[in-house]
Amino acid sequence: MIYGLRSTLVHGGAISEKSLLKEVRKISTVPAGLPDRKAVAHAVERLRDLVRRSLLARICLATGDTPLWPLEADTGVDAAMVDDLRRKSLREAWRGTLSGIDAVAGANASSSPG
Template sequence: MAHAVERLRDLVRRSLLARICLATGDTPLWPLGADTGVDAAMVDDFRRKSLREAWRGTLSGIDAVASANASSSPG
């Protein structure tokens, strides 16, 4: 049970981090004020790839790419 809870925490942490990164910049790909949903974007390979590159690029710009990786909790 502890492993499942830790995994869920990790998923939520990375989801929030991605959401914040995609809402930043002069022309954000997913502005906080817009509730366009992300399901359709995740189905499209090209769109999913561009979103992933954008949020990892933002993390790279602040030298925090490692925070996008899954945590390595003892299991």
């Protein structure tokens, strides 16, 4: 749900207000019954959180003497993410890097606006 919305917004696609609200209401972290503007605020916060954690993970996986995903690598991480063991290993690695600098809370989802 959220990926399609993100993709439309990032790639400059047009979306009507009605379609936007329909997609926003599908996002599991958006509480039911919220006024439209608050529902959109929750969706925006969720997108922000996903981007923040993605960047943090990417930076952590590019650090160290032997980075698991070097910044200069021209390959994506998609193939690794499909493999359960590899995905688990990458998740543990970036969270371990955060633990090493006492910042593991940064890997957690932030709370949505109220």
